[in-house]
Amino acid sequence: MSLPLKWSRLILDMKEKKSYIENIENEVQEYIGGKGLNLYYLNHVSMDEDIAVISTGPLVGTGFPCASFSYISKYDKKLGYPVTSCFGGGFGLSMKMAGFVQIVLKGKSKGLLYVFVDNEKVSFHEASALKDKNALLTDTYIREELDDRDIETISIGNPPVDFLDHAILFSSGNWPINRFGFGKDFIEKGLKAIGIRGDKGFNIEAKDKFLGYISNLFRKISEDNIVKTIKNKGSLAFLDKKNVYGFPSNIPEEISGKTYLKFFEAGREACPSCPIGCGKFTNINGIASSSGPLFEEVLFLAAHMKEKKLDTILMEAIRMRRECIDPFILFTEYRDAIAKIHNIEIEERYNTFKVKGMPLSFDPRRLIDLSLYCAFTIQDYDYFQLCIGMDAPQEDAFNKENRATSLKKILIIKTLSDMLGICPLPISRVPVITVEDLKEGFKILFGDEVALEVKAKGLVDMERKMGHFSKMDDMLDDTLYEVPTEYGDMAGKYLDRSMWEDTLNRFYEMMEWDSQGRPQR
Amino acid sequence: MEGIIAVNPEKCTNCKACEITCSIYHDGKASIHNSRIRVQAWKDVGAYFPVVCQNCDKPACIEICPTKARIRIESTGAVVTDIDVCVGCKSCIYACPFAAPSINPDTKKTMTCDLCGGDPVCVKFCKYNAISFVPSYKVAVNKKRAHSEVLKKALKG
Numbered sequence: 282m283s284l285p286l287k288w289s290r291l292i293l294d295m296k297e298k299k300s301y302i303e304n305i306e307n308e309v310q311e312y313i314g315g316k317g318l319n320l321y322y323l324n325h326v327s328m329d330e331d332i333a334v335i336s337t338g339p340l341v342g343t344g345f346p347c348a349s350f351s352y353i354s355k356y357d358k359k360l361g362y363p364v365t366s367c368f369g370g371g372f373g374l375s376m377k378m379a380g381f382v383q384i385v386l387k388g389k390s391k392g393l394l395y396v397f398v399d400n401e402k403v404s405f406h407e408a409s410a411l412k413d414k415n416a417l418l419t420d421t422y423i424r425e426e427l428d429d430r431d432i433e434t435i436s437i438g439n440p441p442v443d444f445l446d447h448a449i450l451f452s453s454g455n456w457p458i459n460r461f462g463f464g465k466d467f468i469e470k471g472l473k474a475i476g477i478r479g480d481k482g483f484n485i486e487a488k489d490k491f492l493g494y495i496s497n498l499f500r501k502i503s504e505d506n507i508v509k510t511i512k513n514k515g516s517l518a519f520l521d522k523k524n525v526y527g528f529p530s531n532i533p534e535e536i537s538g539k540t541y542l543k544f545f546e547a548g549r550e551a552c553p554s555c556p557i558g559c560g561k562f563t564n565i566n567g568i569a570s571s572s573g574p575l576f577e578e579v580l581f582l583a584a585h586m587k588e589k590k591l592d593t594i595l596m597e598a599i600r601m602r603r604e605c606i607d608p609f610i611l612f613t614e615y616r617d618a619i620a621k622i623h624n625i626e627i628e629e630r631y632n633t634f635k636v637k638g639m640p641l642s643f644d645p646r647r648l649i650d651l652s653l654y655c656a657f658t659i660q661d662y663d664y665f666q667l668c669i670g671m672d673a674p675q676e677d678a679f680n681k682e683n684r685a686t687s688l689k690k691i692l693i694i695k696t697l698s699d700m701l702g703i704c705p706l707p708i709s710r711v712p713v714i715t716v717e718d719l720k721e722g723f724k725i726l727f728g729d730e731v732a733l734e735v736k737a738k739g740l741v742d743m744e745r746k747m748g749h750f751s752k753m754d755d756m757l758d759d760t761l762y763e764v765p766t767e768y769g770d771m772a773g774k775y776l777d778r779s780m781w782e783d784t785l786n787r788f789y790e791m792m793e794w795d796s797q798g799r800p801q802r
Numbered sequence: 803m804e805g806i807i808a809v810n811p812e813k814c815t816n817c818k819a820c821e822i823t824c825s826i827y828h829d830g831k832a833s834i835h836n837s838r839i840r841v842q843a844w845k846d847v848g849a850y851f852p853v854v855c856q857n858c859d860k861p862a863c864i865e866i867c868p869t870k871a872r873i874r875i876e877s878t879g880a881v882v883t884d885i886d887v888c889v890g891c892k893s894c895i896y897a898c899p900f901a902a903p904s905i906n907p908d909t910k911k912t913m914t915c916d917l918c919g920g921d922p923v924c925v926k927f928c929k930y931n932a933i934s935f936v937p938s939y940k941v942a943v944n945k946k947r948a949h950s951e952v953l954k955k956a957l958k959g
Contacts, residue, residue, distance in 0.1 A: 342822075342832055343822075343832045344819070344822040344823055344826055344832050346819075371818075374818070378833065378834075378835075417845070417846055418846075420845065420846075421845070421846050430842070430843060431834070453845065454845055454846070455845070480833075480835055480907055481833070482825065482829075482831035482832055482833025482835065482836055483831065483832040483833070484830060484831050485826055485830055485831065485832060486830065488826050488827065488830045491826065492823060492826055492827060492923065495823075495927075496926060496927070499819070499927055499929060502929075503929040512930075547847075547848065548847070548848030548849065549813075549815045549848070549930075550815050550816055550848055550850075551815035551816065551817035551930075552817065553817060553818045553819075553822070554817060554818065554819050554822060555815075555817050555819075556817070556819065556929035556930075558815045558817065558929075558930060560815065562847070562848035
């Protein structure tokens with residue numbers, strides 16, 4: 282039985298200033314959406330072509346909670362494999378309303394342009410007036426120039442030339458697309474922004490059943506204690522009583538949610554259909570400052586501000602950081618640059634993840650990310666429990682079998698969420714939405730029981746093959762085996778190398794990969 | 803219960819859950835354009851304002867409608883459009899001080915909130931308490947109380 286997913290691909294040729302529409306019904310059957318469609322497309326075009334591809338997921342725009350995510354991918358020539366950055370905001374919803382599940386960007390324009398997609402109608406606009414505008418101003422400008430408040434955008438700001446390699450994009454003006462420097466791809470294509478709007482909706486035949494189902498899910502998510510804390514106190518970081526995030530201060534008054542709410546929070550924002558609402562508008566000393574989901578950073582800067590009385594400098598720091606820097610890869614360089622520009626000294630206390638200057642969260646395969654780092658180094662048992670939703674006693678939770686099981690579980694549900702368009706927050710960091718929830722929602726909407734875990738496993742295999750990844754890529758940095766962890770239950774201890782290898786071997790068996798971690802099919 | 807949807811814009815996050823679930827409930831279609839409630843957004847400052855029919859005591863839309871398509875449902879007090887009579891002239895949109903009515907993209911007739919028969923779906927899905935279904939008199943009472951909270955804090959801590 283085929284899925285009724287009749288969405289299309291929009292190809293934007295920047296060189297010719299032309300657009301094409303393709304039906305991708307067959308691809309959607311196998312690769313579902315999001316990252317799955319992106320990697321499938323990249324797998325079938327020449328690696329020499331400078332192509333960036335954006336896809337959203339089938340659940341986006343349906344009302345399913347936390348389904349608002351889209352994914353941008355490219356073949357990264359420096360790294361030698363395809364890379365993806367996910368993002369929230371309203372862009373995915375508008376893509377679906379315009380009738381597209383995928384947008385392909387190819388070719389290079391001679392001058393700076395922005396593209397406006399109005400359902401099937403595409404226009405290319407000269408954008409020199411936007412050259413010096415940041416992403417939020419660009420978003421506002423496009424809405425005003427085209428006189429439509431429903432337009433959603435992704436755009437690049439105005440990064441300094443030195444930082445262009447790491448320039449990030451923004452969705453809806455303030456939701457960062459902050460991995461792998463996709464801002465540079467936009468600039469190289471002469472593309473300042475894409476604006477999109479649409480009139481199409483998504484018909485839901487079993488509407489009463491679907492509304493009843495998502496009503497329960499909305500309630501479940503809203504009543505989760507962590508979600509309540511995020512809403513009431515502003516940040517996951519406030520859960521962090523042990524300061525494993527390495528906040529610059531251990532003084533509760535400086536880092537507490539109460540302080541944030543009292544002095545800095547100016548407004549809140551959520552992605553479409555999200556009952557969590559992690560978005561923040563932060564205002565420091567009356568200066569309109571920062572918005573988006575990275576409020577931990579803003580808070581970090583706010584705490585610094587008090588300590589160093591650096592408000593104006595830090596305002597600049599917020600702007601620069603948000604406009605051009607991947608906060609996970611280049612913090613040190615960024616910090617040094619800011620210090621040099623302003624002739625100041627900034628303490629290094631935020632870099633919790635010291636792995637040869639490259640934190641694990643950067644790992645392109647996403648096999649090992651922040652959650653797993655916490656889980657496998659046992660930095661914080663409570664956090665580990667949250668990540669895997671495991672009720673086992675501590676001594677059982679960390680045996681080889683359970684570690685490998687949790688690794689597979691997290692990998693599959695994260696991959697699945699990347700195909701369906703679900704925010705990672707309620708999937709892995711605050712695991713409220715389960716695979717069963719996704720499957721049930723999908724079944725009610727599309728009337729078919731699809732083996733979604735099998736599709737997700739297929740995508741993991743495809744990504745691994747495309748990147749030629751093997752066991753060598755799964756080994757952790759030596760630092761983790763040699764340098765004791767600083768915080769949490771494992772403070773003073775370090776990771777057991779043989780335990781890690783045993784876990785990996787068992788994990789490979791579970792994934793039906795060979796002993797070197799290579800997919801067999 | 804006869805009541806209205808009261809709006810607390812300070813709590814709105816522009817999540818659009820109200821809009822999408824409204825459109826699903828009424829038209830079986832997830833689309834903000836089919837929603838009877840619409841959020842107006844000023845993204846640059848993070849200000850959001852849900853706009854929905856307030857079921858006025860003397861609705862200008864009823865008075866101006868040339869075909870008498872705008873009617874009040876007695877059981878709920880909701881002022882709605884009889885689409886069998888509506889000709890899509892948009893007079894009600896111009897007459898309404900909030901422009902609460904919208905054109906339904908499928909029927910091309912106007913549409914406004916019908917309070918879902920007295921149990922508004924949008925309110926159930928708003929997890930930020932930005933909209934609530936209350937008796938009309940409560941709107942003023944709640945606002946007064948919220949305002950007095952500031953004074954209470956100043957006087958009593």
